[in-house]
Amino acid sequence: MEAQQILPRFCPKSSLAPSVTIVKQSFSLMCPPLPSSSSYASVQSGAFRAISIARKEVCSSSWRRVCCSSSSGAEPKEGHEVRAQVTVRRKKLAVFVSGGGSNFKSIHEASKRGSLHGDVLVLVTNKSECGGAEYARNNGIPVILFPKAKDESNGLSPSDVVDTLRKFEVDFILLAGYLKLIPAELIRAYEKSILNIHPSLLPAFGGMGYYGMKVHKAVIASGARFSGPTIHFVDEHYDTGRILAQRVVPVLANDTAEELAARVLNEEHQLYVEVVEAVCEERVVWRKDGVPLIQTKENPNEFR
Ligand SMILES: Nc1nc2c(c(=O)[nH]1)N[C@@H](CN(C=O)c1ccc(C(=O)N[C@@H](CCC(=O)O)C(=O)O)cc1)CN2
Numbered sequence: 319m320e321a322q323q324i325l326p327r328f329c330p331k332s333s334l335a336p337s338v339t340i341v342k343q344s345f346s347l348m349c350p351p352l353p354s355s356s357s358y359a360s361v362q363s364g365a366f367r368a369i370s371i372a373r374k375e376v377c378s379s380s381w382r383r384v385c386c387s388s389s390s391g392a393e394p395k396e397g398h399e400v401r402a403q404v405t406v407r408r409k410k411l412a413v414f415v416s417g418g419g420s421n422f423k424s425i426h427e428a429s430k431r432g433s434l435h436g437d438v439l440v441l442v443t444n445k446s447e448c449g450g451a452e453y454a455r456n457n458g459i460p461v462i463l464f465p466k467a468k469d470e471s472n473g474l475s476p477s478d479v480v481d482t483l484r485k486f487e488v489d490f491i492l493l494a495g496y497l498k499l500i501p502a503e504l505i506r507a508y509e510k511s512i513l514n515i516h517p518s519l520l521p522a523f524g525g526m527g528y529y530g531m532k533v534h535k536a537v538i539a540s541g542a543r544f545s546g547p548t549i550h551f552v553d554e555h556y557d558t559g560r561i562l563a564q565r566v567v568p569v570l571a572n573d574t575a576e577e578l579a580a581r582v583l584n585e586e587h588q589l590y591v592e593v594v595e596a597v598c599e600e601r602v603v604w605r606k607d608g609v610p611l612i613q614t615k616e617n618p619n620e621f622r
């Protein structure tokens with residue numbers, strides 16, 4: 319996801335200015351003095367998303383070069399404001415799984431019911447008979463085997479997987495219970511565009527060997543009173559990428575690993591859908607220190 323600079327524009331506050339209700343909220347821009355070379359793009363109809371004037375230390379990943387012209391064509395003047403919106407393209411998603419795929423199903427269901435402005439175009443797995451792969455086949459989603467298992471003839475190499483995802487024009491990769499290391503080649507090809515969900519409050523209880531029930535057993539054995547899912551961007555090591563979102567659940571005194579796993583998984587399903595909705599609506603912004611934040615739906619000037 320490339321951060322794009324926004325060049326907000328002051329535009330006349332006029333009843334003539336195009337003012338359309340944004341999918342989530344309407345809002346206004348204040349424009350600085352217009353350089354003579356600025357070209358105007360009239361606001362077109364369609365599904366839009368508000369552009370927010372985030373605090374100057376936050377560079378929105380979705381700002382657009384926006385200029386507004388009132389329907390009368392009047393030149394905007396400094397110090398005026400206009401309501402403006404941009405079209406957000408529907409995103410193309412690839413999901414990687416190794417097991418049951420309940421997070422994958424939650425994301426796919428959100429896409430089908432329309433709350434998610436994106437589509438799962440391909441399922442990638444290292445276990446061709448896992449529950450996630452079966453769900454994909456039953457829902458007409460192509461299944462790709464990666465990585466190539468030693469004893470298997472089929473399966474893709476890292477460069478093949480990059481080529482295949484490019485052919486599907488995938489924008490974002492979502493790891494959801496995928497248990498193999500994503501190679502550097504794929505990470506370079508999808509910079510700031512690969513997310514993973516992990517069932518603990520990273521950086522605790524993460525890294526090599528920490529997956530599935532192993533995580534919950536370690537949390538309980540540690541005496542930790544809280545746990546919960548973390549969604550983070552993927553880098554070349556297990557669970558060390560930039561944290562984007564977390565939720566907290568209590569660890570009860572008599573919890574079994576299965577009971578804690580179920581409590582965390584319930585939060586995972588909600589959190590992953592919320593986060594992928596934000597990703598598809600281009601509401602992820604990068605703070606100057608490199609921490610990614612999510613712009614809230616309710617208020618484009620609020621981040622969490
Ligand atoms: N480059 C990255 N690849 C992956 C990441 C990541 O953060 N960066 N996250 C994992 C998911 N994961 C934790 O969220 C995770 C998965 C698996 C393991 C692990 O120790 N795996 C074992 C093999 C397990 C098996 O094959 O049954 C291992 O590598 O020896 C740790 C963390 C997905 N990929």
Ligand SMILES: NCC(=O)N[C@@H]1O[C@H](COP(=O)([O-])[O-])[C@@H](O)[C@H]1O
Pocket residue numbers: 415416417418419420421422450494495496515516517528529530533547583586
């Ligand atoms: N370290 C990676 C890891 O442990 N991931 C975990 O695997 C489960 C997959 O469930 P699902 O297949 O039902 O979505 C989820 O709990 C996810 O957090």
